[in-house]
Structures are given as C-alpha cells and as structure tokens.
Amino acid sequence: MKVLMLLLLITSGTKKVIVTSVSPLRLIINEMVDTSQVKVINIVPRGQNPHTFDPRPSDVKKIANACAFVYISDIAESWAPKLVRNLPLKNRPRILKVWKLLGRKESIYINPHFWFDPYTVKKLSGVLADSLKDCGAIGSEKFLNRLDSLILWINAELPTLKTKCFIPSHNSWTVFAKAFHIKTTTPLWTTEGTELSPRKIIRIMKQAKKCGTKVLVLDSIYNPDLVTPFRENGFKIVELDPQGWDEVTYTEFMKKNLTKLFEALNEGN
C-alpha cells in the first residue's frame, strides 16, 4: 500500500501541467495531449464571469509552476496580462495567446468566444499543438478528424431544422450561428445578466417574430428568472453550457450542447 501511494505521488509529481484561463481552452487542449501524462486545468472557476475574473494568489502560483499558460486575449481577459507581468522571471511557463496564434488583431470589438466556431478551432489546433509540443502535446491529427466529423454532423442536421434563428442571451452562441449561417436577434446582454428593460424585451420579441423563431438560448451562467417574460409569452428557453465545466473534451462538449439546441430549433417556431 505504502509503495503504491509513493508511486502515485511520484507519477502525479512528474505530470506536466498546462494551465488555461477558461474551461473551453482546457477542453480543446485535452484533445491534443495524452491526459495520463499531462494535466490541463483552467483557473476561471465554475459560474464566474471570465471577463471580470480576479485571479487569486493560488492561481498565480499554479501558473508559475506550469509548463504553459494559455489564454484568449489581452482585452477580453484583461486580468491575464497583469498576471503574466507578475510571474517570477526565472523558469517562466510558456505564455500562449489564442488571438496571436490565430494571427488576429486585438481590439475592443473582438468577440472572444472563438470556441463556438469549430472552423476556427480547426485553424487553431495545429499551431496550438505545435506550440505545446514541449509540454506534452501529441499533435492535432486525431483532433482534426474529430472536428471534421463534428462539422459533418452539424451540416447534416442543419437542413432538417424547422427554424434557423434564435435569440442569444450573450455574444457566445452567436459565433456558432454566424459560422453556420443561422440567424440571431440582438443578444439579451453584452456581458452582464442584468434586469432587462421592457423596451428591450419588446424589441427582441419583434425581431424574433420577424425571423420566425420562438427559441431563446440562455447561457447557464445567467439567472433563468431574468427571462420570465419570454417564458410567459410562449418562448422555448434552452439552457446551454457555454463553458463545459463538467466536460472533458471539446468535441463532446459541442455535441451535447448542439443536440439540445437542434432539438429546440425543431420545436420552437
């Protein structure tokens, strides 16, 4: 027993660690590493808004001891560059920024929720796997195959949907909609899930009527009571998980969410 415990301690001690800002990045990297050799963790905890996150000293420690730290963008995660600046100068982890890897310019207008577009994830996977080679990434080939199957499945489902429009709660699933030519109304919120004004509700309901939908996609970080007026007016509320807290891989996370979304789009017009 003691020997076993010791062995466990030794193996977990030698496991390489990659830290990500948000959970979807953890899911993506999990697809390109051998999880028995590499541990991937995200620091923005469940239920916390990644845009306004405030890292704890324990998070800084985790990153300082990691092989790499991967985040999305300096502007979308303004806490991240600050944290990187405060890392000790010796043995710094590799710092990787998705926006840079994608060759995109930073601006306040970017929509950081890139993971809702599997085509963008495809673009990212090769360069990310290459950059994480020293940290245990085994390449992106298998992941690319799984992404292709996901995209094939989505494109096969789309023609069967009764409505190809929905109300997004936030600028998250809009990225998915745009990639697959699905229409959306104005999102309910830009960042925060605050009380909605009656004027805004009416405006969005009008837009929904115009594009023939009664489906509202609510990101599970928001309080469902905030959309009661929509529920009372016969809208179908589908709660999707934008961060995949309980998931292990990106492709599974997308498939679970999209199965729910497609079910709703088949009922909600």
Ligand SMILES: [Zn+2]
């Ligand atoms: Zn967001």
